[in-house]
Amino acid sequence: MALFELLLLLLLSAVALGWVARRFKFPYPIALVAGGAALGLAPNLPQYAFDPQLILVAVLPPILYQAALLTSWTDFKANIRPIGLLAIGLVAVTTLAVGATLKLLVPEVPWAAAFVLGAIVSPPDAVAATAILSRLNMPRRIVTILEGESLVNDASGLVLYKFAVAAVLTGAFSFMEATAQFALVSVGGIGVGILLAFVYIGVHKKLGDPFIEVLTVLTIPYTAYLAAESVHMSGVLAVVAAGLVRGRYAPEIVSAEMRIMARSVWNLLVFLLNSLVFILIGLQMRSVVGNLGQYPPALLAAIAVSITAVAVAVRFAWVFPVAYLPQRLSGNLRDAKPRPDKNELVIISWCGMRGIVSLAAALALPLTLPGGAPFPHRDLIIFVTFAVIITTLVGQGLTLPALIRRLKVGSNWSLHDEQLRVRAAMSAVALAAIDEVMAAENVPAQWAHSLKAEIADRIALAASDGTELTPRMELVNRLQHAAIKAERAELIRLWRANEIGDEVMHHLMEMLDYEQAHLPKLAAAAAASTGSSAPHLQGEAP
Structure with a gap:
């Protein structure tokens, strides 16, 4: 009965929040985070028990896969350097900065748990940003960089997240060993994803029925994720690689009828999964806050504001130097690619909204350590994550159009x-x-x-x-x-x-x-x- 109640609540909330987003013309993640916050304030809501590990497996593969399918490989490859600097370099720096800030504010938090929070909030979600930018006729390269960053930084952030969680669970961490393992699981995950993509492409050519084709496509992200994880490789990178490869060949192997059907199926599935995660966090937020009674409200507010400010400030501090440094080092001789101007860099820096990936990662934290002790400061990590998401999505998301108009960016018609x-x-x-x-x-x-x-x-x-x-x-x-x-x-x-x-x-x-x-x-x-x-x-x- 509890499962049916949750499904009914999911459907009703999705309908209401989708209508709100359409009615007031803002990206639906903003409506979802507001709906989740409203559920957190509602009294006497039922609590639904769920396995935290199922969140990552159930929610992230289709969301990452759809994003990879929609990514232009040509544009992605042409902008690989700025995408890599943002999606890997900035994610690592943000993880360290946020972790150090939490450790400074709450000294009793173990370093490994502090870096878990850093890895959770390090990858921005480009859904809200690109939804706004696409309506404002932004330069194509800016949107490409943000979409490519969002695709790769989800993978890099989640890989760092798994290493940090493992350090909390085992109590041991070696930087050199973690670096070597990071490279191994990344390359292995990409290899698994590419292999499965070509297997599915071969299978797809033999099907010939739109319904079976759509059902087959829905299995790709889960198969890639589980296959990679079963051999201890990166499941998220396997999903991203499979999506990029199959997206490259999709126009040649997908029928028009299947395309029409798949669009609706994917849009509905991804929207429902996003709604599910925000509903679950809303239902848990009252108990999460109740478990933080040892922290004064002023301290909780200070932690949330400080972590959010650090996450936003690090992005600004990173974007401008990496945009100019390569040309300075090369003397403007070997770097012929045009870089965004200062106003465009401000927009890229401001597009640091956190979203569904961060929230799913927070909900997926284990409840206990192997010895049975509670996961250290799990409720605090979930609370701060939700605070960062709601602050960046609402604050940066709603002010982004005004900032773009103020800076007079958005006249590229390429x-x-x-x-x-x-x-x-x-x-x-x-x-x-x-x-x-x-x-x-x-x-x-x-x-x-x-x-x-x-x-x-x-x-x-x-x-x-x-x-x-x-x-x-x-x-x-x-x-x-x-x-x-x-x-x-x-x-x-x-x-x-x-x-x-x-x-x-x-x-x-x-x-x-x-x-x-x-x-x-x-x-x-x-x-x-x-x-x-x-x-x-x-x-x-x-």
């Missing part, structure tokens, strides 16, 4: 121009193919006039980016939405009158949904009146 260039090339080929078929069939050219006009309208709509439509295009757009709305209403009328069966209704409704999904969006009121689809919660994955 991605838009590239899209126009590709659309023009595709349309030219399409028009040539139409002419070729018309000539071969020896039919009047005017028969294809409407199709050519539709292609021309597509080019015009892409050129306007859907933001500044001409009066004619606005009218055509409204007419298309109105036509689909009328078709949908008539389809429902015929179905309710029992003039058509359910199967025909569902098939035609799906066709209308796809047609509407490909139309430029109208204003909010118009979109609502035409039965717009669910909010876009996260990136799409094939």
